[in-house]
Amino acid sequence: MQTPKRWWLAGAVLFALQVFLLWDNFTLSMRGINLQDEAIYINLGRMLASEGQFPALAQNPLVAALYAILYLFHAQNPLWMNALASWGHFLNFSLLWWGTFAAGLNLQKIEQRMGQKTEEQTTGIFPVWAAVAALFIFPITTDILINSSDALFAGLSALAFGQVLRFYENPQPRHLAWASALLGLSALTRNDGLVIFGLFTLALLAHQTIFRLHTRANWLAVLLPFALIVGGYQVAYGFLTGNFRPGTTERSYAAFQQGQYFIYEQDYLKNAQCGQNPLKCAVADAHALYGTPEENNASVFRAILRNPSAYQARLLKQLSALPEMLYTMFGKRTAPLLLFFAPLGILALIKKRRFGLFLLASPWVLYLGTYFLTFFRPGYFQLSFFVPYLLTALGAVYFVQSFAHPKAVWAWSALLGGGILWFWLSDSNLVYVFFVLALLLLFTWLLFFTRAGEGKGLLLLLTLGILLARTYQPPSLQNPAQNAEEQGILLLTEQFPAGTLIMAGAPGAAWAARMDIVDANDFSSAASAQELREQLLQSQVQAIWVDSTLTTMNRHIWALVEPGMEQGWYETLYSARNSSVLVLRITPLP
Numbered sequence: 001m002q003t004p005k006r007w008w009l010a011g012a013v014l015f016a017l018q019v020f021l022l023w024d025n026f027t028l029s030m031r032g033i034n035l036q037d038e039a040i041y042i043n044l045g046r047m048l049a050s051e052g053q054f055p056a057l058a059q060n061p062l063v064a065a066l067y068a069i070l071y072l073f074h075a076q077n078p079l080w081m082n083a084l085a086s087w088g089h090f091l092n093f094s095l096l097w098w099g100t101f102a103a104g105l106n107l108q109k110i111e112q113r114m115g116q117k118t119e120e121q122t123t124g125i126f127p128v129w130a131a132v133a134a135l136f137i138f139p140i141t142t143d144i145l146i147n148s149s150d151a152l153f154a155g156l157s158a159l160a161f162g163q164v165l166r167f168y169e170n171p172q173p174r175h176l177a178w179a180s181a182l183l184g185l186s187a188l189t190r191n192d193g194l195v196i197f198g199l200f201t202l203a204l205l206a207h208q209t210i211f212r213l214h215t216r217a218n219w220l221a222v223l224l225p226f227a228l229i230v231g232g233y234q235v236a237y238g239f240l241t242g243n244f245r246p247g248t249t250e251r252s253y254a255a256f257q258q259g260q261y262f263i264y265e266q267d268y269l270k271n272a273q274c275g276q277n278p279l280k281c282a283v284a285d286a287h288a289l290y291g292t293p294e295e296n297n298a299s300v301f302r303a304i305l306r307n308p309s310a311y312q313a314r315l316l317k318q319l320s321a322l323p324e325m326l327y328t329m330f331g332k333r334t335a336p337l338l339l340f341f342a343p344l345g346i347l348a349l350i351k352k353r354r355f356g357l358f359l360l361a362s363p364w365v366l367y368l369g370t371y372f373l374t375f376f377r378p379g380y381f382q383l384s385f386f387v388p389y390l391l392t393a394l395g396a397v398y399f400v401q402s403f404a405h406p407k408a409v410w411a412w413s414a415l416l417g418g419g420i421l422w423f424w425l426s427d428s429n430l431v432y433v434f435f436v437l438a439l440l441l442l443f444t445w446l447l448f449f450t451r452a453g454e455g456k457g458l459l460l461l462l463t464l465g466i467l468l469a470r471t472y473q474p475p476s477l478q479n480p481a482q483n484a485e486e487q488g489i490l491l492l493t494e495q496f497p498a499g500t501l502i503m504a505g506a507p508g509a510a511w512a513a514r515m516d517i518v519d520a521n522d523f524s525s526a527a528s529a530q531e532l533r534e535q536l537l538q539s540q541v542q543a544i545w546v547d548s549t550l551t552t553m554n555r556h557i558w559a560l561v562e563p564g565m566e567q568g569w570y571e572t573l574y575s576a577r578n579s580s581v582l583v584l585r586i587t588p589l590p
Helices: 005-021 037-051 061-074 080-113 127-137 140-146 148-169 173-187 192-211 216-241 248-258 268-274 278-290 300-306 308-329 335-351 355-361 363-372 378-382 386-404 407-425 431-450 453-468 484-495 508-512 529-538 555-567
Strands: 501-504 516-519 543-546 570-576 581-586
Touching (some): 037 148, 140 378, 148 173, 148 355, 148 378, 148 386, 192 363, 363 378, 484 581, 508 516, 555 570
Antiparallel strands (some): 570 581
């Protein structure tokens, strides 16, 4: 079933429109770059391109490869990190956008082939356009960009999911092969791809057994591309480096330890007593509760079995925080739309008996459970954003199409009116839920009185969503080289040779100046300002980069740097934004 060219053209126009509206997300200053995770991946790309340092499988090598290619075009640019981050955001956003668009098209083909309205009978209201509306309304596709590994993985995962939808509609091995290859690439982007592939293999086995679709070609299509991509990289990496260990177990255990931060940050007494970066303190807390990686042989399950009561307390706190986290993740003003329409999308699939689709789609939801074992943060639950987006799209279409039956107006009015009354009488602080329900009630009667039909009805619904969504800003024409951080980075490159050791709270700025970073937390043992200075000199650190990551996330170190500035031990080479950005040269001992 071919997709009309006009739909692709319409998609291209809408994509260009959203890029224009979100332009500032693709022209980044250092303040818009994640100076921890994103900077790490960008620098891995620089090291791959300039020194041939190949990252292990656990270090997300495909992200490094992307930035390595981009670095080749910007190696002589003094603000190369700005350029790579900007291009990375644009390319990842494009992948996220078109991955969702393609999945929407394939979901649409399912609806057509399974007995819904034919293309000639429709007014153009299909899941694909409602999915595009979700891209405009909900903030995840820009929020996720601050971590390039998350964004690239989510884009590849969306494309793989689209191929699974295509296979459900037209069970040909080529769709499984594409899904397998895309999951293989996603596994080189995040280790989550390994988990999804394992779950998908089980889901496919169940699907093929239930519907009697087993063929040798299907299983070759599933297993071979993934094995060639992931196994091929691991073998090549092993021969190039002499290290055949993928590092995935160690990476998972490190995430498990860092996951203690979710509990630790809520314990302000512990936080005050630790005297280190809070994340480092959380890892130390995990050591005390569960043992060290060596004691547990880097096994998360072994660690949990050492202290199941501590993990149970951690899990309960995570579960209690999940509803608010998910609500915030989809935007406080727009999440009520998703909470209303996504269940309708599920209902629509159940009414149409799309149970095989539920089975094949389940891996993209079930794998998120692994984050209750490791590191619990909102960004991880954004990785399968396209699933709730598509469910919301189906629910919106179902809602609009239901008005073909006059009784639906009264049914929706009763449901929405009851919700409004409940939120009003309960004095709930979820004010946006109240207003969304009220607007949907007005929309229901507007649709009824105007007899707008499906096309105009969904257009009105889209307008409602965009009114609730974020405020778009006009494109900025500011030159990032004039910003405080960029000026400090340029000064570093002028004052110090490449590779100079710089102490900082986060590595981004030092790497942007092509310096080597020494984590401020490495000097946590210093008991006085003088001892800190001596340790810095012994470590051959020549300068200190000061920004909010040092002054807020490493307050214990900053409290020792400030007295040294008063003593003249650190020469201020650069100061900007009310001294919130500083470059300090460490003066030698007399």
